[in-house]
Each structure stands twice: as structure tokens, then as C-alpha cells.
Amino acid sequence: MMSEFKDDSEHTPRLDELLEPYFAKYYREKCYPGLICQQGKRKMIQINVPAHDLPTLLQAKPSTGNDPDSGKNRPEIKGHAEEVKQYILKRAKQNKPWILGTLTANVDPEKIKLIQMGRGIALIVIPRGVKLDITDGQHRKQAIHDLIESPDAEWIGDNDFPVTLVLEANFNQCQTDFRDMAQTKALDKSLLLSFGEFEGRVGITKNLLEQVLMFFNKTEKIKNSPATKQKLIYTTNYIAKLVSCAFVNNPQDELEDYDVEQASQTLISCLNQFFAECSQTRHICETSIENLTVDNIIKFKDNCLLGTSVGLEILGRLLYCTYNEDNNIFAPEKVSKIAELDWEKSGNLWQGNVIKLDLNAKNTAKRYKISANVNPVNMAVHAAKTALGWLEY
16 A cells, blocks of 8 residues: 655755855846756756746747748737736636646857756756747747736736746757647647536536437547547537527537536436437437447438537527526427427428538438538528527527
8 A cells, every 4th residue: 555645855955055155156147946858969958937037038039921030930829828818817816726838948058057966957047138039838928928017917926937948059940949849739629628627618518418318428529520430429519519509699608607517407408308309319319329320320410400510509599599597497398399390401491501402412311511600500590490480589
């Protein structure tokens, strides 16, 4: 059995006495303890920088105009630094954890002093006037800079930020470093939602995945598209849009102020009722994934609009018409009316808006083209409301 962790730091010899003479000698410079590592034929140092030091220590050199050689990294993306800033502020003011990734910068090794103390431990001395050029993290640095100089500085002033400092003087190599670090695959929307905090629509969506029979074990939680051969119909992102539409008629709303458990239970009840009553979904809904065949899934996704993302969005917008916010309930009798609609792709309601018939399709089983653009979706919702007699909603 593993013994309980004990903090013996008070009995461990400290480095204070060893480092103090250096800090005293270089008190007019910036000094940081660091860890040295060797990678890619170069020497790097990992340091931790207090928030108030970042604005004067690091500088970004983004490319400008149409000249990539005018800077060491990509042109500034308008609004991105503000997004990072608002992320920090929102989390900090809610007293919730937040995190920013390590920044990477470079400096000519001739411009700094590195005092090595053995075992990869060092003290780095950066003279006044020497700037570290950001290789990766210019928007994070700008967000921190803006916060430090704003009335909200108190929310970030006591934080430290890790910086990987590459001892590199060659301009072309610095550009190459940026390119190499930028070659990461963007996370799929479903994965971002799956790893999202359990609040708002993310929390509601996660509850739906477990308790709505139509979604349970039939939803892709990692990738952007569901694999039919794995008998998956939806993605987490499809369902998140449905959730937002059902409560506020906006597929992008995060529902930040909604009580997750209360909202989840009322929507779970509504959707289980709908999918059980709708003749086009009943079999898929009531049959476990083990007892469904790949052919069942293929047939459903090929023929039924409710097997698509746009179909769930339309459903969500129609459910919004049945929602009573004061009582937190989707009117069951109105939900039943929506279930009675013809949700087949061949149905008249969807022709000419979200469904286009491709007369030249080589595969006759897939002769319907789907449009998820705003105008076709609005037209489809209007057509359904007309059929239901709900145009006043």
C-alpha cells in the first residue's frame, strides 16, 4: 500500500543562501531561477515569470502586410487576445481554476548571462533593455499585458506564467520554430464539448447523452462526424445545438445561467417522449445499440431528417415553441404534435428548404442534398409552424 505523501520541505536545505548573493549582485536586472534542457540541438531554459514582468520582458514580432519575413510569427489575429483576456476574467471572477499554456520565446545567448549550478539548475540574468522575442503565445502575452494595465489587474497580478526560452539568435530558425510548433491539429468540436466544464449547455448535453434513449451509446463524443459503421448517429455538437435551440432558439447560446439539473430533467423528459412517439424514430429509440444493425443505422440516417444535425436543430427550434420558461416545462401535448410531423427527408415540409433533390445522384439511396444554412433552416421551421398552426410563436 502506498504511504501517505509527506511534505518535508521545512527539513530540506534551501537554495536561498546560495542564490541571494546573485540576486544582490544583479538586483538592477531581471533574474529568474530556471531549468536547462537540451532539445533539437539547442539549449532551452524553463522559467516562471510573474505577471507584472511579462509586459516589459516579452515582445511579439508578428508579420505585417504581405511580408512573412517582417516578423517571427503569424500576423495578429484580431480579437483573439481579447477572447483570452475575457476567459481569464470570467474564470477568475467566478473563483474557478483557469490555465494558459506555456509561452515560448527566444533570445540571443550573447545578450544574457546564464549561471549554471549543476544538475540542470541555473540562474538566468536578463539585462534591462533586453527583450525576449515571442515565438509562440503572442495573443496570450497581449491578454496578460492588457489585464495588467487595466483596472482588473488585481485578478491576475499574483500569478506566474511559464516561459520556455530558446537560446537562439538565428532569425530564420526562429521562424522555423514557430512553423513547427504551429503544426498541431485543431480539436474537434465534439471533443471540446466533451471536455467542457459541467455547466450551462455543456452540462445539460452531457446529461442528455446518458438519459435520452435516442442518444445513449449512439453519439460520437470525440470526432466531428459520427461513424455509421460503429452505429453512431449523432455527435455531441449536434446535441448541444439542439439544447440551445430548445431553450433560447439560438444554436450558439451557452446557457450559462441555467440550472443544469433542472433544465436537463425537463428536456430529457421531453425528448424521450418525442422520440418514442415519432414513428420515424421509435424503433431506433427503443432498441439498444447492441440490437441495432449497421443497416438499421444507414437506413435511418439516409431517410430521416432527424438523423442529421440540421434535423436536430429544427427540432430544437420547434420545441422552443412549446417551452414555458416560468414553469420550466415543454408542453407535452405540443411535443406530441411535433412528433406527428412527417420527418422523412422525402416529406413535403422540407423540400425546397433544407432538402434538395439531386436528380443526377449516382446513388439513389442518397439522392437528397441537405443545406444547414440559416435561411433554409428558417424556411423549414416556418413550414413546420405553418403545418402545426403555430405561426404566432
